[in-house]
Structure formats: C-alpha cells, structure tokens
C-alpha cells in the first residue's frame with residue numbers, strides 16, 4: 413500500500429478501491445485499512461516463527477473485525493484492559509490465546525480476565541501477585557508470566573523504551589526484583605509460573621537488541637533454575653518490531669527478527685544447558701501500521717514568510733504520534749492530477765495548538781488547495797487507537813478495503829455520541 417500511495421497524484425487506489433472515492437463517501441478524516449495486507453503480515457509472522465505463538469498487540473488498533481482476522485490467522489491477542497478483553501470475548505476469541513498485560517491492572521481488568529479464562533496474565537509488580545492469586549477459584553490455577561526488565565535501551569523514542577532501567581514497566585533483573593517476584597509467584601498455589609516476559613520497547617529498527625535480550629533473559633532463567641530448582645517452559649519476548657514510515661526507513665522483516673531470535677535462543681540455551689522454552693512474540697505495529705492510510709481534506713493553505721502551511725481537517729486528535737514522539741510521515745495528494753512543481757510544505761492539523769503538526773517539510777504540489785485530499789501512508793497503528801476527544805471534532809471512521817470492495821468497520825463519532833455521555837446539568 414505504501415508504494416500505491418507514493419504515486420505522484422491522480423487517482424490512487426488501495427486494494428482496488430479509489431482513495432478519493434472513499435474520502436467522498438465517508439467524509440474526512442477517514443482511516444482506510446487493507447485487510448489483505450493485515451492478514452498477510454500476520455501470516456508472515458507465523459511463517460517466520462512456526463514453532464512460536466504470535467500474539468497480536470491489540471493496542472496498535474483493534475475492533476471486532478481485527479479480532480476476527482487474528483483469530484482466523486491463528487494469532488493470539490495481547491490485551492491490556494477489560495475493554496479489550498470484553499471485545500475479544502464478544503467475538504468468541506479463544507481465551508487461552510489471550511495474554512493480559514498492564515503495569516496497573518484494575519479490579520475490573522483482573523475480574524474480567526479470570527472470568528473469561530485468559531491463557532496468561534503478565535505480572536508487572538510485586539503487589540499484584542497476591543492480589544491475582546486471591547482471586548483464582550480454589551483448586552484452580554492461573555498461568556502467569558513474570559515481566560522482567562533486561563536493562564536494554566531500544567526503541568525510537570524515550571517514551572517507548574520499556575526495556576530500560578528507570579521506567580515504570582517490568583521487574584529489574586539486575587536489581588533483584590525479578591528474582592524476588594519469581595520466588596513469590598512460586599509460593600502461590602493459585603498461580604502457575606509458566607515463564608518470563610520482556611518487552612524492550614517499540615519501533616526497534618535493529619534485530620540486535622532482541623539478541624541481547626535473549627542472552628540476558630536466558631542467563632536469568634538458568635540462575636532461577638540453579639538457585640530455585642525450577643525450569644520454566646515459556647519465554648515471551650514482547651513486540652517492538654519496526655514499520656517503515658519514510659522511504660528508506662529500516663524495518664527488518666519478520667523473517668529477519670525471527671531468525672535472530674531463534675539463533676540467539678538456541679545458542680544461549682545451549683550455553684546454559686537449558687531446554688528451549690516455547691517462544692511468544694507480540695507484534696503490533698509491524699502488522700498494522702503499513703496496512704493503513706489516513707485521508708484528510710485540505711481546509712486552508714497559508715503562506716507566511718518562507719513557510720507554507722497546509723491545514724487539514726484532522727490532526728493530533730486522530731494522530732498524536734508526531735506531537736508525542738516526533739514521529740515522521742510522508743504525505744501525498746490523491747484524486748487530482750497536477751503538473752505544478754512540488755515544494756516543501758508543513759501539513760498541520762486543525763487543533764488549537766501550535767504543536768498540532770502532522771508532517772514537516774513534505775513535498776506537495778505548489779497548487780495544493782482547499783478541498784484536495786491528502787493521504788498519509790503507514791497510518792494503521794497507534795493512531796485511531798490513540799485518538800482522543802480533543803476539541804470535540806469526533807473520532808474518525810475506519811473503513812476496510814479488500815478485493816475492490818470497502819466496508820465500514822468503525823463509524824465516525826458524532827455529536828450525538830458525545831452528547832449521550834454528557835449527562836450533567
């Protein structure tokens with residue numbers, strides 16, 4: 413889809429559906445998701461790691477259709493709230509393939525997880541160990557993983573580097589917290605310690621940090637065995653695999669990540685004479701980002717000094733990533749052909765902040781004007797799922813395309829929706 417949208421203008425289509433027509437039919441901003449692309453990326457992960465569990469990180473983007481696609485492609489689901497759990501349950505998603513995450517699971521999250529019977533709960537703090545154990549019905553056991561902090565700096569931005577010491581996630585291996593938690597879990601009859609989890613961060617453009625993580629975690633597994641006499645059968649390495657946003661961005665294939673991980677795992681296990689654990693990975697972005705395109709309509713064009721601002725009808729309420737992480741995107745005009753030369757343009761949103769910038773210094777035709785449709789590729793992950801109610805502009809709809817057809821997955825949030833929850837006087 414990236415290459416389709418990188419055409420110089422004119423009518424661009426995705427999965428045989430014209431983007432300009434979708435913008436017309438559904439209004440803008442609108443997010444378009446290529447179903448075939450999502451499914452084939454999900455399959456690529458399964459092919460890359462045939463002996464592993466591939467668990468899709470729902471936080472990247474989820475709705476009923478996506479839950480169904482993942483179920484059909486044989487993936488599991490990483491969820492981090494009762495809402496995501498309920499959604500999976502309403503679609504009959506196999507509960508044993510669900511992994512519950514969170515550094516602060518609410519009573520409702522835990523209640524829902526135990527009611528649905530999720531396959532794994534990932535322990536992220538000492539204080540939740542007894543809390544979870546006390547809720548497991550007598551005689552039953554809940555499989556859990558302990559989330560360890562390997563102390564690795566990886567990821568595109570400080571705010572998404574979850575494997576480093578000094579941030580809120582995980583239990584430090586170096587600091588001893590991980591070992592303490594393992595011992596405590598082993599002492600809870602209601603909990604079955606299935607293994608360890610670690611998640612390094614997000615948008616990790618190299619396979620190397622995974623190699624390092626595997627070496628550190630396997631060394632820790634061996635230490636647990638030697639000191640406490642338990643061999644743990646599972647290792648969940650989390651997600652974080654990169655997607656390409658700009659031409660030339662590094663985004664290793666699932667095969668490349670998979671090869672690095674399996675090679676390092678075999679080597680590390682051989683070194684410690686540790687039996688190969690069953691592996692889980694949790695890709696989110698790498699499955700979803702490349703399959704989505706955001707469409708906006710130009711509302712105004714402003715020239716000030718040397719800068720050209722093209723303002724569109726969405727912005728940080730549907731895509732907070734540039735404002736939060738300095739994330740960068742390409743932008744293409746679609747639906748109209750022009751011979752006008754290209755020039756450097758700043759595409760801004762409609763929200764009441766100077767920081768509401770979607771893309772700086774992108775090449776757009778000089779004659780771009782109100783009414784034109786702009787497409788932002790690689791928009792499938794962490795945009796709609798992070799959309800907010802800012803300025804009451806209404807969260808955007810999501811349309812799926814495949815085989816020349818489109819269907820609405822999420823409808824646009826209307827004023828009626830907003831009014832319905834405004835129940836005060």
Ligand code: LLP
Pocket residue numbers: 469471472490513572611613614615650651652653694695696697698733737793794798
């Ligand atoms: N597993 C766990 C435990 C996670 O916390 C995450 C993402 C994933 C898997 C999936 O990571 P992925 O493969 O999608 O990188 N909002 C940020 C990204 C936050 C990622 C949070 N955790 C962004 O837009 O860049």
